[in-house]
Amino acid sequence: MDKIRWGILSTGSIANSFVEDLKFVPDAEVIAVGSRKQAVADKFGDKHNIPNRYDSYHALANDPEVDVIYVATPHSMHAENSIMCMEAGKAVLCEKAFCITAGEAEKMIAVARREKVFLMEALVTRHFPVIHKVLEWINLGLIGEVRIVQANRCARGSFRPEQRHLNPELGGGSLLDVGIYVISFSSMIYQQTPKKVVGFGHVGEFGSDEQGATILEYENGALGVLTFALRTEAVNEAYIYGTKGHIKLPELFAVPTCARLHVKGEKEVVFNDKIKGNGLNYQVHEVHRCLREGLLESPRMPLHESLQIMQTMDKIRAPWSFRYPNDKK
Numbered sequence: 001m002d003k004i005r006w007g008i009l010s011t012g013s014i015a016n017s018f019v020e021d022l023k024f025v026p027d028a029e030v031i032a033v034g035s036r037k038q039a040v041a042d043k044f045g046d047k048h049n050i051p052n053r054y055d056s057y058h059a060l061a062n063d064p065e066v067d068v069i070y071v072a073t074p075h076s077m078h079a080e081n082s083i084m085c086m087e088a089g090k091a092v093l094c095e096k097a098f099c100i101t102a103g104e105a106e107k108m109i110a111v112a113r114r115e116k117v118f119l120m121e122a123l124v125t126r127h128f129p130v131i132h133k134v135l136e137w138i139n140l141g142l143i144g145e146v147r148i149v150q151a152n153r154c155a156r157g158s159f160r161p162e163q164r165h166l167n168p169e170l171g172g173g174s175l176l177d178v179g180i181y182v183i184s185f186s187s188m189i190y191q192q193t194p195k196k197v198v199g200f201g202h203v204g205e206f207g208s209d210e211q212g213a214t215i216l217e218y219e220n221g222a223l224g225v226l227t228f229a230l231r232t233e234a235v236n237e238a239y240i241y242g243t244k245g246h247i248k249l250p251e252l253f254a255v256p257t258c259a260r261l262h263v264k265g266e267k268e269v270v271f272n273d274k275i276k277g278n279g280l281n282y283q284v285h286e287v288h289r290c291l292r293e294g295l296l297e298s299p300r301m302p303l304h305e306s307l308q309i310m311q312t313m314d315k316i317r318a319p320w321s322f323r324y325p326n327d328k329k
């Protein structure tokens with residue numbers, strides 16, 4: 001089978017992990033990397049044995065040998081970088097959060113459809129075997145009707161103001177960086193647009209949200225009760241509560257290795273899975289499947305859902321005291 005040839009746009013922390021994990025995908029080949037500086041692209045290329053190295057993202061996007069580009073820049077650049085790649089005819093896997101605002105998401109999706117190229121948000125959680133099992137249990141009705149989804153994605157990092165994590169200029173803050181995991185999880189379980197959204201956020205010393213919470217209300221009063229933080233230690237678990245029982249995903253639910261099914265009055269069922277590498281490879285199998293089947297979006301992470309999630313995040317932060325630079329115009 002022909003290999004699918006990847007280009008890597010930027011050379012930061014997750015780009016490194018992603019390239020390492022591609023070794024678990026036999027039909028993937030990394031052939032190009034683009035950085036803002038040639039020396040950085042060369043260093044990354046040497047480390048990962050990548051032949052084509054570019055001193056700009058534009059040059060990478062125009063490499064005729066590349067089939068699909070992984071966009072791993074800070075959130076504030078996702079829309080611009082993805083659009084440039086798609087306009088050069090490339091399929092795109094864009095890191096989470098998809099972008100900064102629903103308006104940007106609409107533009108990205110419009111370009112994907114106009115250029116007839118594949119586009120997917122890289123939300124790793126959805127592609128793990130544990131999640132496939134959890135959705136199977138729910139679809140079989142084993143916990144009855146889902147009424148409450150509770151999830152927590154928090155950690156305390158020691159960040160410098162210039163780093164992307166809490167830097168509002170780069171789309172930093174807990175909502176876009178880690179809130180996306182819990183909001184996307186709730187969206188995946190309910191497969192609905194929330195009817196009502198309330199959000200709380202604490203804007204800290206760097207001018208971005210350090211922690212927050214949201215309650216999402218769906219049809220018939222079903223709830224998503226979700227918390228996220230970049231400066232608070234917590235247990236990163238998720239629970240799905242239904243009318244007959246519940247499912248627990250233990251720490252770290254966003255990169256899941258276990259799910260526990262509790263049906264009232266029955267013995268617990270446990271599904272365990274050992275992930276390979278950092279777990280970034282599972283989403284790559286999905287990209288390859290879509291490309292080989294000629295799909296322009298993934299049924300597991302469809303574009304209308306990435307847009308709906310961005311709309312929800314816009315609503316969550318609407319009452320907060322700051323706007324991202326891309327959202328001020």
Ligand SMILES: NC(=O)c1ccc[n+]([C@@H]2O[C@H](COP(=O)([O-])OP(=O)(O)OC[C@H]3O[C@@H](n4cnc5c(N)ncnc54)[C@H](OP(=O)(O)O)[C@@H]3O)[C@@H](O)[C@H]2O)c1
Nearest residue numbers: 010011012013014015035036072073074075095096097164
């Ligand atoms: N899926 C996951 O598990 C996961 C985990 C962590 C992060 N992420 C996501 O991946 C993306 C990147 O995160 P990261 O932690 O890898 O970030 P990072 O280490 O800061 O790397 C970001 C890279 O973007 C490029 N860049 C372009 N403009 C920049 C600017 N103005 N400031 C800083 N860097 C700039 C740089 O590459 P060059 O110098 O080569 O141009 C930089 O190395 C984010 O969307 C994040 O949410 C996903």
